[in-house]
Amino acid sequence: MLGLNKKDTGLLLIVAVLALFAPIIFNPFPSDSAMAQFNAGYPDLMQRFVIFGIFAIGYNILFGLTGYLSFGHAAFLGVGSYAAVWMFKLLSMNILPAIALSIVIAGVFAALIGYVSLRRSGIYFAILTLAFAQMSYNLAYSVLTPITNGETGLQLSLDDPRILDGAPESVGSLPYPTLLGFEMSDTYVMAAGGWQFQFSVGYYVCAVVLLLAFYLSIRIFRSPFGMMLRAVKSNQQRLNYTGVNARPYTLAAFVISGMYAGLAGGLMASMDPLAGADRMQWTASGEVVLMTILGGAGTLIGPVLGAGFIKYFENIFSKINDTILHQWFAIMPDGIEDVLVALVHPFVGKGWHLTLGILFMLVVIFLPGGLVEGGQRIAGLFRRRKTDNDGDGDTGSSTSKDPAE
Amino acid sequence: MSKTTFTRRGVLRTGAVAGAGVALPTIFTASSAAAFTNEPTGNTVTLGFNVPQTGPYADEGADELRAYKLAVEHLNGEGDGGMMNTFSSKALQGNGILGKKVEFVTGDTQTKSDAARASARSMIEKDGAIMVTGGSSSGVAIAVQGLCQEAGVIFMAGLTHSNDTTGKDKKANGFRHFFNAYMSGAALAPVLAARYGEDRKAYHLTADYTWGWTQEESIVAATEALGWETVNTVKTPLSATDFSSYIAPVMNSGADVLVLNHYGGNMVNSLTNAVQFGLKNKSVNGKNFEIVVPLYSRLMARGAGENVKGILGSTNWHWSLTDAGSKAFVKSFGEKYGFPPSQAAHTCYVQTLLYADAASRAGSFNPCAIGEALEGFEFDGLGNGKTLYRADDHQCFKDVLVVQGKENPQSEFDLLEVVEVTPAAQVTYPPDHPMFAGGSLGSCNPGS
């Protein structure tokens, strides 16, 4: 289907179904239960899952395929969101021109930085990209404030021209980003029993873009171009000896992943029209590296999983406070309740960084291939159990070696 | 993954959804069934406390959270009632807000606009928060204020000192109790002139971002109006940790006052460095060299240790105040936590009470009704004397404290002493003052 082999089609379908039903899947607990704290099925977080998923998919095209470790990809995301917000301010609240411009601008920016940085490889390349991104961040925070609005972040204001939109319907309130007449913030809330499912326009726009981005990434992975990029990763020297100049290929990969980042930035601004310099800081660049490696670098689905994993912790664990802990353990006798709360307390709320750090370490130590490897091991366990009955124990391990699954 | 299970589960799920869809009424939040965003329908009302829990301002955030918890207790009629007893408005009964028990959710702003907005959105979208409050920097306050305007909930700003929060970035749904950079300048300048004389040469080191600039602008304007000369204003990167290379040139610049427009970690380091370079014991032009920190934070000043001794600055509130409101607040906070509250804790506590009071007086949780109740509201008994929530820009006007690092502190909390209470009239400015121009409140947004 769509020029994909059976396995890839299956993967795409799984992602499509997951994306389509995310508002339900991520909302497993009734909204008035104590476990509702762990629900992630509200528009903002689902949008973030998807947007950072796109960002990580793009990053994976560079890092997963060519092995070039860029530490400055957040700059492209930041530039993309600035471009989108400026389009909202100047042209129109329609998200299409905004996203288009953010992809283009991020692409141009990536081409410039990539052209210079790709003259070096390994850690020297990483530091060059880091240096460019940190320069962008520092300047956006201070000297470039007329363009970026510095610390506060670029926001819409009532007196923006918005030349295509004409006069606003209601004076005194800011317009929302729209697509085909739908506002991104429109949400259809469905109450079903104790559950509240929120179907947001903005989320589904993001989800469609994610599917397109994911499909494109599969095609790139399976194309001759993708093969060439893998060759760069495995042995660039040999490639050079065969008379192939790897630079145009790596530059193309760099620009493509930069455009993915720009797309993510544009989408982020479309969901929430603000662009802040924080998005460009090295920690943000580091975050996408973590997402990709955590999920499984070089795999198709891994980066999306990694993005979801990190964003889930950031948004869910940071909101658990002592009051909630006491609710959870309320059934226990008083003494035990206090002990349990005291035990859990350092890991949630203001301690969510600690939990995240520990999980990073556990995943890297025990699952070198990232979360995807974890999934494969579990799947392998089941498969082995099944195949053991058939007397053939080899299939499970052979599939897990597939580099792109 | 085998295909059969996948299909079966899918069918089950669609079936459930279809059934639910038929059985229950549906709402498009955009085309309202509720009167406003997150209208509380049960017997509880949820407030969102969005404070920095990680990053450099985590301790300040923790103190804000303590104050919020205390405020919720008092609103629900637990504890000793704190400032509710001294508050001039008596609308609050100690039975929650409008009879609904107050509940709260907390989140981490990380002192980043993006993370703060994500956290605030999750409170609004997931937890049904009707009001969001907190924060420890102006960038975050302005970003979250914008979000609350779009989402249609009230934002009660926490610690934010930039002129822009109620200046060019003011919003109809946002309210600020904390003072601002202009007020710091207006309150501080006369004291500086009285103490250090009127022919002083000032050298400014300014954190290179929006808040730093508005503060520098305010202090320069206020001191120059009294005859001071500004020798130089130098911007320092926010990420700087060592200020030696910015402080070294001060010594030979001919300046005799150093103004540090820094906050938090920047302030601790720049002040420590300035003292290391001996600026405090230096004399220039026959006068003693002086250092000024226009915005003091007691929590942070602790990090500078002995270096704060004798240094002037301004603050929104200090626990050593002796009015009935402050005493009541310090008492209930101190008895619960064992140490006195910070100015951040104070402003957050007061903002929560003010919100609850406005809702009670308005008889509704509708943001527009609450906004109306807060606009032009005059009150007393919350620690800052007579205070006005001005309708034009949603800024509180009240007395401003000029403080000084104490020479002989009695405890680790006893770092500052109040040297002057500048009356509100002296720090009041017209709403169209050029430092605050360029924005408009817009109209209040009740959301859906």
Next chain:
Amino acid sequence: MDAIILQILNGLDKGSAYALIALGLTLIFGTLGVVNFAHGALFMIGAFCAVTFSKFLSISYTVIDETKTDFLGNPLKVDLTYVEAWFGQSVGGTILDWAVPLSILMAIPVMVIIGFIMERGLIKHFYARPHADQILVTFGLAIVLQEIIKYFYGANPIPTPAPDMFRGSFDFGALLGFDANTIIYPYWRLVYFLFAAVIISAVFAFLRFTTFGMVVRAGMADRETVGLLGIDIDKRFTLMFGIAAAVAGLAGVMYAPINSPNYHMGMDFLVLSFVVVVVGGMGSLPGAVLAGFLLGILESFASMNEVKSILPGIDQIIIYLVAIIILLTRPRGLMGRKGVMEE
């Protein structure tokens, strides 16, 4: 001229911190081939050794002073330190005053032990893994370490003053024959620079003149051959990790009086020190030291008003700009070896 000398002094001082951290990073990288993102955290832990030691010295008992009252109006509790009670006001006071330099005694064993545990418990298993995995796991470790410190000490900076005699500043210009009061420099910063110089020389001398150092250098150049010669290189590398951790820790201890330590100071230094290491050239110890001082001095110059008035905002980006220029003109940094970390 005096302004330039002042900025060179400032630069040497900043450079000392960069150079010490970069030196440790390069030691670990050069010997073990591991990219250690937790190195900034080791620097931070060093600074908190100073904090802990001062706290430990000032463990005190409480006396209730009826004549004074605390903020709630109760009688004030006054804390008196045991050290002063045991050794008397003057000796005890001096010990307290010298807490930071004294805490070096505690920091060295603590840091070496932390280094051992890190290497044996974690890093050892990552020698054969890709650099990306090493970065991730040490980054995770860095977060865990700093969160632990935050849990115990809070997020605010903690003042850790230098001994009384090193507080304040002196007229450095007068020593050099300039006019009085033109070049004033704080004592402690000079102490820091001298301290850094001593540590750096000690590490170099150790590697140069001891058999141990020779083996380690040989191992850095060709690990396999050294192993074949029957030398247990692993044990030595563990020790090297301990030494690198101690260098970072000592840099942190002595830095505490310059800027009050807080839990994220390691992260603030981490990125910069990586830039320093790479600019110096991966795997080159002299390169790391040279680049540390070079970038420190350039950073100081960039923050001069005269420079900033020509190029506004230059002090925000100077380090990165210099890094880019050097890496583009010299492919492997200032003194890097070919083939190290280029894949």
